Amino acid sequence: MTVPDLDHTATGYSLPHAYWMARAAGLATLDRDGIRTWARAWGFEQVRYFESTHRMPFPIEDTQAYVMAGNRMIVVGFRGTEVAKIYDWLTDVDTPPVPGPANRGFVHYGFHQALQSVYPQVRDTILELRDQGQSLWFTGHSLGAALAMLAGARLYFEKPRLLADGIYTFGQPRTCERLLADAHNEAFRDRCYRFVNNNDIVPHLPPEPPYTHISALRYIDADGELHQSMPLMAALRDRVKGFSADLFAPESDAIKDHHLPSYLAALEKNVTRTG
Numbered sequence: 001m002t003v004p005d006l007d008h009t010a011t012g013y014s015l016p017h018a019y020w021m022a023r024a025a026g027l028a029t030l031d032r033d034g035i036r037t038w039a040r041a042w043g044f045e046q047v048r049y050f051e052s053t054h055r056m057p058f059p060i061e062d063t064q065a066y067v068m069a070g071n072r073m074i075v076v077g078f079r080g081t082e083v084a085k086i087y088d089w090l091t092d093v094d095t096p097p098v099p100g101p102a103n104r105g106f107v108h109y110g111f112h113q114a115l116q117s118v119y120p121q122v123r124d125t126i127l128e129l130r131d132q133g134q135s136l137w138f139t140g141h142s143l144g145a146a147l148a149m150l151a152g153a154r155l156y157f158e159k160p161r162l163l164a165d166g167i168y169t170f171g172q173p174r175t176c177e178r179l180l181a182d183a184h185n186e187a188f189r190d191r192c193y194r195f196v197n198n199n200d201i202v203p204h205l206p207p208e209p210p211y212t213h214i215s216a217l218r219y220i221d222a223d224g225e226l227h228q229s230m231p232l233m234a235a236l237r238d239r240v241k242g243f244s245a246d247l248f249a250p251e252s253d254a255i256k257d258h259h260l261p262s263y264l265a266a267l268e269k270n271v272t273r274t275g
Contacts, residue, residue, distance in 0.1 A: 004271075006043070008073040009135075012190070015267065015270055015271045017168075018195070019267040022170055024068075024077050024139045025077055025145075027077055028066060028140065029079055032049040044069060045071075050064065050065045050067075050121050050122060052117035063114045063147070067129065069134065074135070076122060077144070077148070078139075078143075078144035079144050080143050080144040080171070081144075083201065087201075090202070090205035090206045096109055100153070101153045102157040105176055105179030105181070105182075106179070106210070107150060107175060107176045108175060108176070111147065114147060123151075123160075127162075136164045136165050137164065137165060137168070138151055138166070141170040141171055142173070145172030145194075146175040148169055149192070150175060156187055163191070166192070166193070167192040168192075168193050169192075169194050169195065170195045170197075170263045171263065172202070174203070177212060181215075185216075192214060194216055194217055194218065197258070198219075198220055198221055199253045201254035201258060224265070226266070226270045
């Protein structure tokens with residue numbers, strides 16, 4: 001079986017939709033023309049692209065995002081980045097957190113600054129293009145995953161108080177502390193899905209505490225099988241299996257598992273097997 005086409009009438013969670021949201025996260029790495037070409041091939045007539053260059057206390061100098069809209073669905077995607085470019089500042093314990101959306105808890109300063117550079121334009125574009133009550137989805141990988149989660153939170157906790165139909169994140173780092181995570185879990189119950197691929201290193205950063213994860217885990221084990229949860233001991237055994245499988249590989253398992261194509265391959269495998 002092949003993966004079904006993107007369903008613009010989708011509601012709730014499904015594996016095919018998760019696959020397409022992962023592909024949509026990948027679009028954010030393209031340039032303006034590339035995003036527009038693929039978006040229109042997927043049935044989205046309107047596409048807006050945003051890029052902001054800003055000075056940051058770490059090696060991330062710009063934020064890229066897009067909004068693509070059709071008659072039934074709107075998707076907002078944020079660009080991720082390479083592990084090497086975010087590892088240092090994700091492990092910098094001296095980076096102070098800042099207040100979260102509508103002062104709910106705190107978020108990592110880097111994520112806040114990166115999102116703030118494009119969020120007003122993204123928000124205004126959603127309000128402009130959502131003229132037919134279209135469903136609204138946020139997606140992102142790596143850094144883009146943190147920005148997708150925070151953008152959805154800002155849109156709901158701040159004006160215009162618009163609740164997205166779904167947020168799909170892939171390889172998301174710890175983005176906020178417990179107060180905001182709890183508020184987000186309550187508001188986005190059955191609307192937010194956080195995918196972690198086996199030994200992906202980024203979801204283990206920044207360190208706990210003060211940062212933590214939102215809930216709704218979808219865990220991909222070393223064999224590419226998808227789970228809604230993983231008992232601690234089983235997870236530890238699975239992690240060892242994942243590391244040992246690539247012990248002598250030129251790139252570590254922890255880095256390879258973070259790449260978006262690894263997520264896509266696992267999702268495609270699960271979709272075609274269960275379909």
